[in-house]
Amino acid sequence: MDYTLLLIQVLNGLQLGVLLFLVASGLTLVFGILDFVNLAHGSIYMLGAFVCASLTYALDSYLLAVILALPIIGIIGYVFEVFLARPLYSRDHLDHVLGTFGAILVIDTIAHLIWGPAGIAIPLPNYLDGQIKISENIELPTFRVLIIIVGLLAAFGLLWLVNFTRLGMLIRAGASNRTMVSALGIDIRTLFAIVFAIGATLAGMAGMLIAPITEASLGMGNNVIITAFVVIIVGGIGSVKGALVAALLIGLIDTLGRAFLDDFFKIFMSTAAAENSAPAISSMSIYLIMALILSFKPNGLFPPRLR
Amino acid sequence: MQFIKPLKFFILASLLVFPILFNQIGMSFYLDLATRLCILAIAAVGLNLILGYGGMISFGHAAYLGLGAYAVGIPAHHWLYGGLDFLATTNGFVHILIAIAISGLFALLTGLICLKTKGVYFIMITMAFSQMAYYLFVSIEEYGGDDGLVINTRSEIPLINLDDPIQMFLVSFSSLIFFMWLVHLITKSNFGLILSGIKDNEARMVSLGYNVYFHKLIAFIFSGIICGFAGVLLGNFTTFISPEMIDWSRSGELMFMVILGGVATVMGPLFGAIVFVILEEVLSSITIYWHLPFGLLLITVVLFFRGGLSSLFSK
Amino acid sequence: MQNILKIKNLNKNFGGVIATKNLNLSVLDGDIHAIIGPNGAGKTTLVSQIFGQVFPDSGQIFFQNIDVTQISEYKKSRLGINRTFQITSVMKSMTVSENIQLATDKIRENSLNFFTTFTNKNYVLEKVDFCLGQVGLIEANNQPVASLSHGDCRKLEIAMALASDAKLLLLDEPMAGLGPSETQEMIALLNKLKGKQTILLVEHDMDAVFALADRISVLVSGEIIATGEPNNIRHDSKVQKAYLGEA
Incomplete structure (x- = not known):
């Protein structure tokens, strides 16, 4: 087998994994802490990409655009929480699903109105567009490596925030005992809005990171959201650690499956049969993995402790 | 215990008569609209069985519509172009049988896993499995992949010609009445009583000696099969099937119909489908961005109205 | 014994x-x-x-x-073996009668009866009446459970347990x-069952x-x-x- 190709594909898998984590972590946080199902999370990811694209052209700098776009998306998340999510917390999950489904239609159409039906490509500055030479014949794309590093930093930053800071402590306490935290004089509603905004910012960041590779496009949010669901189901809804493990697992399986499954099938079936069946199987692979894991662990790999 | 009250009878009668009248005076558009409405309403009736009566919030029921439509398209495709001889046919009964078998099997296999979970897990997993079906059909080049599959010949059923729009409508309409009646019957039966018991208090039903998982699975399969049948009609109506029909936003629209019409009512899914089809038609004739007002309406309904349209009628 | x-x-x-x-x-x-x-x-x-x-x-x-x-x-x-729960557990959205129907063996044994209301209709309805009579809830027969008082819900649970023919x-x-008077009623009710029901x-x-x-x-x-x-x-x-x- 071609090891350079394998290395590249592993890198792609990791990249997909960290991006999935950035989207899934917000979902799982919001669900774990606020018990709120947000289908529109993928739309925020898409907004991240579009806002970043516009700013890149306006400021002529991708880096500045990202720095400015992150707080913008955070504010959008905050506003979303105040006007749509907050009135629905006390309702059942069905209302969450329908309400945020409506939000998807609204956000997607607004994006359509503002940015038009075609995708927008984001040009990378030269210093990010090159290759990193690892050895004689192995070169890795700088930007992909950067995505992985930034993604992992965000992941560990989030784990640190939730587990080791005062804000994290309040968040965890607020999830298990709302009255208690309110009694401490903390405004629980602001706290929840901050959690929501953090989740939105992370999703938006994922959109900003992927856009230079795939371009910002209208359908991107709805494509990523289901995979993010698979990630948090496999990881255990509410668990940030579970989301990280599951995201990397799903990212690698999906990427490597698409790249190598036909070669693998050729070992024991005819070339034609392998080329026909491999795409079908690999497109289903993550769902099959999900089904397999759920039949043994119905609450995911890292089910959060009951509260 | 009455199946249909006078007002509801009037609505059904208008749904039957007016589209045909309009068609006779040259406005065939309304006949098409009514046919589509009936087909979507059948799917909503199927979804209502588990969502409304059983409390299982499935966000993946568009998959069954797609499976049913491909059960028409794939045999017809092979009949025309060869390959897979055992499948190749235009016989409508075979199409229906395949649709029932496939959607029943899909419901069984996914249900076995989905129904082990509850609440949000269930919503997301049903969604994920329908997306699996979506990507499966995208990946099969032979059936058009992303671009979809044109169904060149409609299902052939003795004495019925589905190429005739009026007959197509009548078949859809009578199927709708049949399934509304069937689901009404089921919900009034022992099984229906048990299903509402499960929706209300699952733990108590277990302690009363019911195998809750099994009963939910049966309802889940029934519901899938009804939507699969709706898919057969949809395939015949549009003569085209693409993975886009399975997309989860389609499932969301089905849910919208059931909820808006009022869950756990006989007429609810029909009301919901009427409102949805009219909204879609009216809004999309005003603007191509009709999803914007539709989405705002959905949010408004969720935030401010509960119980759905059917509750307005029963008052 | x-x-x-x-x-x-x-x-x-x-x-x-x-x-x-x-x-x-x-x-x-x-x-x-x-x-x-x-x-x-x-x-x-x-x-x-x-x-x-x-x-x-x-x-x-x-x-x-x-x-x-x-x-x-x-x-x-x-x-x-049948049980009641510390925290009242009944089907709140259904009627008193329906709750007891669900507890009877004839509904349970014919649970896959999809198209007809009630198998053994008379048997089931008689049993419902009998059990409601035992706990003194006969007037509430067709009321929704949601309208019952807490004490009556407790009685309903006993009636359901009776309907199940639990050994x-x-x-x-x-x-x-339960309040003091309701407690006395419950004691009287259980006393009636003494010797008939383990x-x-x-x-x-x-x-x-x-x-x-x-x-x-x-x-x-x-x-x-x-x-x-x-x-x-x-x-x-x-x-x-x-x-x-x-x-």
Whole structure:
């Protein structure tokens, strides 16, 4: 087998994994802490990409655009929480699903109105567009490596925030005992809005990171959201650690499956049969993995402790 | 215990008569609209069985519509172009049988896993499995992949010609009445009583000696099969099937119909489908961005109205 | 008289916390057998193990000489063990009658009857009336459960248990949340069942327990420290020290 190709594909898998984590972590946080199902999370990811694209052209700098776009998306998340999510917390999950489904239609159409039906490509500055030479014949794309590093930093930053800071402590306490935290004089509603905004910012960041590779496009949010669901189901809804493990697992399986499954099938079936069946199987692979894991662990790999 | 009250009878009668009248005076558009409405309403009736009566919030029921439509398209495709001889046919009964078998099997296999979970897990997993079906059909080049599959010949059923729009409508309409009646019957039966018991208090039903998982699975399969049948009609109506029909936003629209019409009512899914089809038609004739007002309406309904349209009628 | 329920050397730990410790218990057919004990003695855990929501770490549970230790909840119910819950658990959105219908064996046995209302309609409806008559709720027949008072919901639960033809009834704190007069009604109701229905009664209300029970077992820290007739238990020094003295 071609090891350079394998290395590249592993890198792609990791990249997909960290991006999935950035989207899934917000979902799982919001669900774990606020018990709120947000289908529109993928739309925020898409907004991240579009806002970043516009700013890149306006400021002529991708880096500045990202720095400015992150707080913008955070504010959008905050506003979303105040006007749509907050009135629905006390309702059942069905209302969450329908309400945020409506939000998807609204956000997607607004994006359509503002940015038009075609995708927008984001040009990378030269210093990010090159290759990193690892050895004689192995070169890795700088930007992909950067995505992985930034993604992992965000992941560990989030784990640190939730587990080791005062804000994290309040968040965890607020999830298990709302009255208690309110009694401490903390405004629980602001706290929840901050959690929501953090989740939105992370999703938006994922959109900003992927856009230079795939371009910002209208359908991107709805494509990523289901995979993010698979990630948090496999990881255990509410668990940030579970989301990280599951995201990397799903990212690698999906990427490597698409790249190598036909070669693998050729070992024991005819070339034609392998080329026909491999795409079908690999497109289903993550769902099959999900089904397999759920039949043994119905609450995911890292089910959060009951509260 | 009455199946249909006078007002509801009037609505059904208008749904039957007016589209045909309009068609006779040259406005065939309304006949098409009514046919589509009936087909979507059948799917909503199927979804209502588990969502409304059983409390299982499935966000993946568009998959069954797609499976049913491909059960028409794939045999017809092979009949025309060869390959897979055992499948190749235009016989409508075979199409229906395949649709029932496939959607029943899909419901069984996914249900076995989905129904082990509850609440949000269930919503997301049903969604994920329908997306699996979506990507499966995208990946099969032979059936058009992303671009979809044109169904060149409609299902052939003795004495019925589905190429005739009026007959197509009548078949859809009578199927709708049949399934509304069937689901009404089921919900009034022992099984229906048990299903509402499960929706209300699952733990108590277990302690009363019911195998809750099994009963939910049966309802889940029934519901899938009804939507699969709706898919057969949809395939015949549009003569085209693409993975886009399975997309989860389609499932969301089905849910919208059931909820808006009022869950756990006989007429609810029909009301919901009427409102949805009219909204879609009216809004999309005003603007191509009709999803914007539709989405705002959905949010408004969720935030401010509960119980759905059917509750307005029963008052 | 025969043992209907026999528990041998039952043990259950929850992450190091001992909830049931080498527990032995026999319930005689036809008795009202009460289990009392201070808070945290492991009463609820014991009920859950008998009924099958929690499985013991070791030991065995026999019901009519069948080993039911590892049998799941709904199957135990079908064998003839039925229970009520500490917190009222009924189908709130349905009518009183429907709740009891669901408890009858004829609905359960014909659970896959999809197209007809009621198999054995008369049998079921007569049974509903009979059970409602027993608990004095006959007027509430067609009312939605949501409109019942808490005390009436408790009675409904008893009626459901009766409708199930349970051979052994586990009542988990049937007096919980009842006012004084409602408690008296409940005691009178259970007294009517005395001798006809085997009941395992877990209860805090000592007056109720001593008024009703044929035999009493005292559970302290997961262990049964004494079993006997009410009078013996009242005067048992171990019991007084461990339990009654405390209160």
